[in-house]
Structure formats: structure tokens, C-alpha cells
Amino acid sequence: MSPASPLPAVPAPASAVSVVGIGADGWAGLPETARAVLLDAEVLIGGERQLGLLPPECGGRRVPWPSPLRPAVQPLLAAHAGSRTAVLASGDPMFYGIGRALTEELGADALRVLPHPSSVSYACARLGWPVEDTETVTLVGRPTARLTRALHDGRRLLVLSADATTPAAVAALLRDRGFGPSRIRVLEQLGSEAEDCLDGTADAWEHPPGDPLNVIAVDCRSTPGALRLGAVPGLPDEAYEHDGQLTKRHVRAATLGVLAPAPGELLWDVGGGSGSIAAEWMRAHPSCRAVTVERDPERARRIARNADRLGVPGLRVVTGRAPDALAGLPVPDAVFIGGGLTAPGLLDACWEALPPGGRLVANTVTLESEALLAEWYKRLGGQLVRLAVAHAVPVGTFTGWRQAMPVTQWSVQKTSHAPGDDR
Structure with a gap:
């Protein structure tokens, strides 16, 4: 059997916007295809730094992106419709780059993307780290606290920096979260002649701010005795600041198991308390989202602090009384x-x-709420269970069991017409 012929390349339409990835090595690091596109372009759009990497031979009109960038994408490209337009991007445009925004605004068919090696590819090549085993966290335009979710002893992380101050901020967060012994290497100007590397540990990080174009490599090492935050639901109760309004660890694990978070899904956490259910829902996957509704302002502020502490600062906290506070939520x-x-x-x-297809889970410890759940269970079905947990405690010189209040839990999945729902 003869080998299969390669599939022919599908040419981009003549009106397509070219998106060209460029590295810190600038024009010298571009292949001939990318150079030809930039030389032919009538309009060149990009950041000031990227535009400055092009030689005078690229004679197209140079248009820097305004700030904020996202709202400007459609009108800026519309203003140059009919012109041969090239957009410059750092490295791979489709890896935390402008390519995503352009695809969402214009559609993939309207683009011709010419990627360059990403900073992650360069960093892994320098460090000898397999790309597939290395987790990447971007802090470009995002809070440093989101790094916390990825901290596990022995893991290797690459952090995409926002600017020259990010390495010190990362070191401070590592110290605060019990990962002070972690080795940090700051890789600057990857791929260029000015490439450099700063080395140290989070505990002893004293390097002044360097080049703003940097990637941070972290070898995660925890302090002995540091609180362990696992990758599955059921974090220790000690991980939360609370006033007693906390879904306890074992019940929380069972509750998240029934809620079954999946990538990209949104949770409403009604009566947030300490925000533990919403926080651990979001820790299940970086794309999971949650809104927690809490009527008490002090508890709402506490939820925000817990979310920040556990690496999910994107948790949205709504202060108000349900059901009125639910109006207008996604x-x-x-x-x-x-x-x-x-x-x-x-x-x-x-x-x-x-x-x-949506799921509803409700927990209660009171007889009045239990009776209400029993009514809904009778009408809609689902599962009604009672969760009971006992802890071993000292009884004089012996040990006995102390029973926590049992929790009644109702869970149900909505169909197009749930059984018994004749409203």
C-alpha cells in the first residue's frame, strides 16, 4: 500500500487578517513566510515593542493597540477593511495571545495565523522540562493569587509574568502559602541575544526587578508541616477563615461529588457562608466559574478572602438576600x-x-428544611440522603465518638420535563 498523500493546504482568503507571531529575537528569528507577509502588509497592528522589532523595509502603516485592547479589536480592524493587514503577536498567537480575541471577534476563517515558538517552548527547552508535564499559569492581567491553585509539592510550573515586578510578587506568595523552599528561575528575553536567567529560592529572593519580558520557572517545594491542599474536594477545615458557617470537610467532599463540576461550568452557591463549596468547585478546573450569594456583608468579605487564599480570586461574591439577589445572574x-x-x-x-441537564443540590440540618426537601423529592425525584459523621475525641483517659449534626441532602438533575413537575 502506498503512503497516503498529504492533505493539501487550505489557503486563507485574500481578505484574511494575517496574525504573525514574533519572538524576542525579532526579525532575525522569523521564517521567510512570515517576513513576506509583513513586507507585503499595508497595515501593521501590534504593541509598541513588537512594532519596534520590524525593520524599515516593512513599509506598512504602523498602528499600536490602544488600551483597553479587547473593545478596540473590531473597530480598529473595521477601519482598515480592504487593506492587507497583519497583526503582530508575542510568540504563539493562540497561546494566551491576541489570536484568541481575534478568533472570537472575527471567526477563524477570517484569519491566517503564523505562529512562532512560545515562551513556554523556549523555557522548557532551556530547563530540560517536558512541556506536557509542565503546568503554565498566566499572571498577565490576572491576580497573583490564582497561582495558589497550582501549588503542589514536586510540581513544575511556568508563570507568564505581567511585568518586571511579577517575580518578587510570586516569591512573596510562595512564602505566604508555605512554599518558601521552592526554587525560582526568572528567564528573561528568551530567544534573544540578551537572554538571561536569575536563580534563587522564594525564601531568599532578593533580586531587584529586571527585564519586563520574563517567564518564571518554579520547582514547588513546601515547608515541612505546611497545610496540604489537595487536588480533590474536601480541603481541611483549617484552610478556611470562618465563623462556624462552614460546610465541613467530609460533607463538603460528598456535596462536590454530587455537584460534579466539569470544565467551563458555572455554579450558583446560595447562602455562601464561608464560600467553601464555590471555592472548591472552582479549584476543580481553571475554567470552572462560580457566583456565591451571601446576605451577611461580613461573611461576603470573608468569602472573598478565602477565595483569594485558595487560588480562585475570580469567585464572584454577591451580597444580598436570595431569591431577590439571584435576579440577573448568568x-x-x-x-x-x-x-x-x-x-x-x-x-x-x-x-x-x-x-x-442542570443539577441542584441542597443541604440542611433543620427539621423544617428537611420537610421541605422531602416535598420536592416526592415531586421531582432525585436522591435524598442523610450524611452522618462522627469524630474520635477524648473521653477522660479513653476515646469515644462525638457525632456531628446529621446533614440531609437532596440532589436532582433537571430534564426537559422532570417527573412530577406539572407547573
Whole structure:
């Protein structure tokens, strides 16, 4: 059998916007195809630094991106419609780059993307780290706290820096989160003649701010005795600041198991308390989102602090009383009700908000709320369970069991027409 012929390349339309990746090595590091596109372009759009890497032979009109960038994408490209336009991007345009915004605004068919090796590829090549085993976290335009979710002893991380101050901020976060012994290497100007590397540990990081174009490599090492935050639901209760309003560890693990977070999904956490369910939902995957609704302002502020501490600063906290505070929230994939079940109309509002396939889970420890859940279970089905946990405690010179309050949990998945739901 003869080998299969390669598939012919599908040419981009003549009107396509070319997106050209360029590295710190500038024009010298570009292949002939990318150079030809830039030499032919009538309009060149990019950051000031990227435009400055082009030689005078690139005679197209140079247009720097304004700030904020995203709202300017459509009008700026529309203003140059009909011209041969090239957009410059750092490294691989489709890896945390402008390529995503352009694709979402214009569609993939309107683009011709010419990637360059990304900073991650360069960094892994320098460090001898397999790319597939290295987690990447970007802090460009994002809070440093989001790095916390990726911190596990023995893991290797690459952090995309926002600027020259990011390495010191990362070192401070590592110290604060119990990862002071971690080795840090700051790789500057990767791929250029000015390439450099700063080395040290988070505990002893004293390097002054260097080049703003840098990637941070972290070999994660925890301090002996540091609180262990695992990758699955059921973090230690000690991980949370709380006033007693906390879904305890074992019940929390069981609750997240039934909620079953999946990448990209949105959770409503109603009656947030300390925000533990929402925080661990978001820790399940970087793309998981959550909104927590809490009527008490002090608890709402505490939820925000817990989210920051656990590496999910994107958790949205709404201060207000449900169900009124639910109005206008984006459609959820799942709803957890941890408090306020007997509030008039709350269960109805949460159920109505769910699309087909959405899940609802409610926990309670009171007889009144348990009776309400039993009514809904009778009408809609699902699962009604009682969770009981006991802890060993000293009894004089002996040891006995201390029973925690049992938790009644109702869980149900919405179909297009749930059994018994004749409303």
C-alpha cells in the first residue's frame, strides 16, 4: 500500500487578517513566510515593542493597540477593511495571545495565523522540562493569587509574568502559602541575544526587578508541616477563615461529588457562608466559574478572602438576600443551596433558573428544611440522603465518638420535563 498523500493546504482568503507571531529575537528569528507577509502588509497592528522589532523595509502603516485592547479589536480592524493587514503577536498567537480575541471577534476563517515558538517552548527547552508535564499559569492581567491553585509539592510550573515586578510578587506568595523552599528561575528575553536567567529560592529572593519580558520557572517545594491542599474536594477545615458557617470537610467532599463540576461550568452557591463549596468547585478546573450569594456583608468579605487564599480570586461574591439577589445572574449549570432553604420562593427560583441537564443540590440540618426537601423529592425525584459523621475525641483517659449534626441532602438533575413537575 502506498503512503497516503498529504492533505493539501487550505489557503486563507485574500481578505484574511494575517496574525504573525514574533519572538524576542525579532526579525532575525522569523521564517521567510512570515517576513513576506509583513513586507507585503499595508497595515501593521501590534504593541509598541513588537512594532519596534520590524525593520524599515516593512513599509506598512504602523498602528499600536490602544488600551483597553479587547473593545478596540473590531473597530480598529473595521477601519482598515480592504487593506492587507497583519497583526503582530508575542510568540504563539493562540497561546494566551491576541489570536484568541481575534478568533472570537472575527471567526477563524477570517484569519491566517503564523505562529512562532512560545515562551513556554523556549523555557522548557532551556530547563530540560517536558512541556506536557509542565503546568503554565498566566499572571498577565490576572491576580497573583490564582497561582495558589497550582501549588503542589514536586510540581513544575511556568508563570507568564505581567511585568518586571511579577517575580518578587510570586516569591512573596510562595512564602505566604508555605512554599518558601521552592526554587525560582526568572528567564528573561528568551530567544534573544540578551537572554538571561536569575536563580534563587522564594525564601531568599532578593533580586531587584529586571527585564519586563520574563517567564518564571518554579520547582514547588513546601515547608515541612505546611497545610496540604489537595487536588480533590474536601480541603481541611483549617484552610478556611470562618465563623462556624462552614460546610465541613467530609460533607463538603460528598456535596462536590454530587455537584460534579466539569470544565467551563458555572455554579450558583446560595447562602455562601464561608464560600467553601464555590471555592472548591472552582479549584476543580481553571475554567470552572462560580457566583456565591451571601446576605451577611461580613461573611461576603470573608468569602472573598478565602477565595483569594485558595487560588480562585475570580469567585464572584454577591451580597444580598436570595431569591431577590439571584435576579440577573448568568444561567447556572449547577446550584448549591447551603442556607436559607425556607425563604419564600428560593427553591422555585433556583429550579426555574436551571437549564435542562442542570443539577441542584441542597443541604440542611433543620427539621423544617428537611420537610421541605422531602416535598420536592416526592415531586421531582432525585436522591435524598442523610450524611452522618462522627469524630474520635477524648473521653477522660479513653476515646469515644462525638457525632456531628446529621446533614440531609437532596440532589436532582433537571430534564426537559422532570417527573412530577406539572407547573
